[in-house]
Amino acid sequence: MSVDASTVRRIARLARIAVAEDEVDHLRGELNAILAFVEQLGEVNVEGVEPMTSVTPMAMKTRKDVVTDGGDPEAVMANAPKSEDDFYLVPKVIE
Amino acid sequence: MTTSKLIKGATGDWEVVIGMEVHAQVTSKSKLFSGASTEFGGAPNSHVSLVDAAMPGMLPVINEECVRQAVRTGLGLKAKINLRSVFDRKNYFYPDLPQGYQISQYKQPVVGEGEVVVDLDSGEAVSIGIERLHLEQDAGKSVHDRHPSMSAVDLNRSGVALMEIVSKPDLRSSEEAMAFLTKLRSILRYLGTCDGDMEKGSLRADVNVSVRRPGEPFGTRCEIKNMNSIRFIGQAIEHEARRQIEIIEDGGTIDQETRLFDPGKGETRSMRSKEEAHDYRYFPDPDLLPLELSEDMVGTLQAALPELPDEKKTRFIRELGLSAYDASHLVAERDTADYFEAVANGRDAKLAANWVINELNGRLNKDGHDIVSSPVSAAQLGGILDLIGDKTISGKIAKDLFEIIWTEGGDPREVVKARGMAQVTDLSAIGGIVDDLVAKNPDKVEQAKANPKAMMWFVGQVMKASGGKASPQAVNDLLKTKLGL
Amino acid sequence: MTELTTLTLAEARDRLRKKELSSAELTAAHVSAIEKARSLNAFVLETPEQATAMAEASDARLAKGEGGPLEGIPLAIKDLFCTKGVRTTACSHILDNFVPTYESTVTSQLWRDGAVMLGKTNNDEFAMGSSNETSYFGPVQSPWRRKGLNAPLVPGGSSGGSAAAVAAQLCLGATATDTGGSIRQPAAFTGTVGIKPTYGRCSRWGIVAFASSLDQAGPMAKTVRDAAIMLRSMAGPDAKDTTCVDLPVPEYEAAIGRSVKGLRIGIPKEYRLDGMPAEIEKIWQQGREWLKAAGAELVDVSLPHTKYALPAYYIVAPAEASSNLARYDGVRYGLRVDGKDITGMYEATRAAGFGGEVRRRVMIGTYVLSAGYYDAYYLRAQKVRTLIKRDFEQCFAQGVHAMLTPATPSASFGIGEKGGADPVEMYLNDVFTVTVNMAGLPGIAVPAGSDAQGLPLGLQLIGRPFDEETLFALGEVIEQAAGRFVAQPWW
């Protein structure tokens, strides 16, 4: 499988990374080089093999239902590029 | 019976097919994957942990109570509990989605197939299949009217646990859809797993609607998003089904799309078509291990499950001799059922049901009270019924007494005593009145002898003379003797 | 003063305890060494004032006969670890001026045990790279140079700054992270010791995530003993990381000097690559002889899916990264570049904020997860991963205690020399290390020799899950035999 220019644009869009028209071809080449490299996995017989879900077999840790966090909007907002009254501000989202 | 659900079009009958995806906020103190509070309201970004704000290096840790709530709900829906389930990431960009993905369950949800039995007004009961239930995170909130050119993002809701409950496309009318959601809400409230508060958004539904000719395969469906009123869901389905029928009858086809209901206009409209199709790139969340439950844990939760509305209804009918109608009414809300049971305990259940359904509910509605804060407690209402039972008061006096207790409170028996409201059963006292009446009204005596129904005039007179306190039964018996009937 | 920087962590610790040395002196020596070594670009942020204050506090505790296992020891912290009140960027423009309000679990344990922070070390952007050339702050120069040449060499990556800082004796040890070899490969390139512990041994909480199912923190140090001392403090259970195990942490230092007699050491035949430099083959042979001489038993083993580890890694890691890096959207922290609308803001921010390698990997990851490709790529890669792990399990089940392999397929190379035309050329650096991440196992890189140009070469030991102790014991045997490799200052 290899990607064409329109796929590069579609992936860039999905990943929310602006790609200039003159970068598309170069990116396409790089992505195809990587895809060609991973293509060899096609040789492996994976029939009946479970995909890995956790590399270290263990039970998932859980939390008790207790409020232990929050209440510190200052910490939450400390690095905000744009904010007002403890709200993050973003370009208007039209629904 | 099913014919009544069909919709008449210009070219014949149509059947509407409805499936629902219900988002129910899990009742818990803290969020699904963080220790921040789930409390409604709060200053902006005050119920937010660094995990909810997706700061670099933050990791989710699951709230065990949210898992238990999901399992309880699954058990309440008579559903299969999956002892192994997996959390996936649903990837998309949105300012109220800090991680850039929602943690949800995709291929392996915690709860599998189940069912909800829905009672319709006709008395018919239909079984609606549940496809699955999964746990997922709620998103934050964007506020658009604070700033002229910017949206303001508050993450207080971000990460609150939701159960997404997906029905099978088993619903065949707006009535069924509304009854389904009402019943689901009732079950959730019985279980205590969701408060069902639709105004606060604790329960909201996406409704999938399609139409077809009876017996034909499913048509193309439209999804009406984010409905938080049962009444509007009914209206939206009615409108949407008619819209689709018209299009097809006019030779058109239905586009699969997402629509919004406009309650003002009573119609659905297409959401601005998205620039691109969604591609959520689901994959198992590598920060979380698979969720493994033990049979033991599920068994313990099962054993501790409260009696649910269906079982309660059956018991009320079988053991208490209530009608199906009264039983349905009483079990719809757990608080009502509990109140009723407290009143009915050791008393005439039918009388208790009558009083709760008619007198009490009517009065509650009039004053806008809910049953938990009823001014007349179950013990007080029970006391009133006891006074009826031992013939201290008549049913009519009981209503007056109820009103007194409602406004002034107090022990019913004491109130009756203090106000001299007990009915007069002393025949000697009544006897004098009756003799007097008989003596003064020979014509009425003749009429009563000719037609026993005319005796009612005497009954009325005696009651009036006794200030309503005479026992109707005693009066009847006495009159019959005196009049020689 | 200079000779204080030549101490090992263990030596410094012992002298501090005996009050032959103060942390203030020790720290000052390192602070000044760092200043003199700025041409290496090993540090992206120096924190001398914090270091001084922490050293003084340590001296006060030491004076009272108190103090933790790392009391007064100056360390360097990879810029992937969030440090409270200290800028943390993962060496990415997108985290411009990000100052965490929290401290990673691993670093907080180091401070708990008395360590002193010298500053934040350079790394490949978001730990994506094998040469430290993808850092927004520019490449790190290795303290090593080819004999008689001045061409700058890479220290390896992604923990290139930590490796260079340890190798140039700018600190007594450094934290690092390893997703596909990012501790072991730079250790091998710089003649230092680096261990990636078993997945789940160290908490990932507060470490900027690259690929969650592969990322592990570990130490880089001058000696095997020093690495053992550091790991003892870095490792341990953490309720905030679901994937971190609830196992007690052994006294790793006690494994140093432990006999390796009778240990069965697997030699996986698949690690013998076509075209591998003879010098690599030679030190591997040498390593086998050393272990044998120490009483270990060598057995030939096969790990048949080895060659698929790297391609599977280049699906799994970018896929996870594409999702992990979605939070860098200009909304809550870091860089924001305005656009015509919200999507425009996202796209402009992420285009300006991510460097070329990160962008490539995010895009590949997005592609392999996208509709229609998930099964062919991601699902298949995770199945292959199961097979890779099974290969190891079968060997361990047959009584193999650890495996010995080369750490890298070559010695260090020049800055700008690799990966310019084809990104895969750079990826091949991790061919021996990446299998260990895919299987979640512990792996240690120990310097074992030099090539003809005088550049250090390392050997890798791969252990059973949570048996880091055996790796320390075996690693020390190699270290004893091979001696230490110290870069001669030119900076």
Ligand SMILES: [Mg+2]
């Ligand atoms: Mg949905």
Ligand SMILES: [Zn+2]
């Ligand atoms: Zn949902």
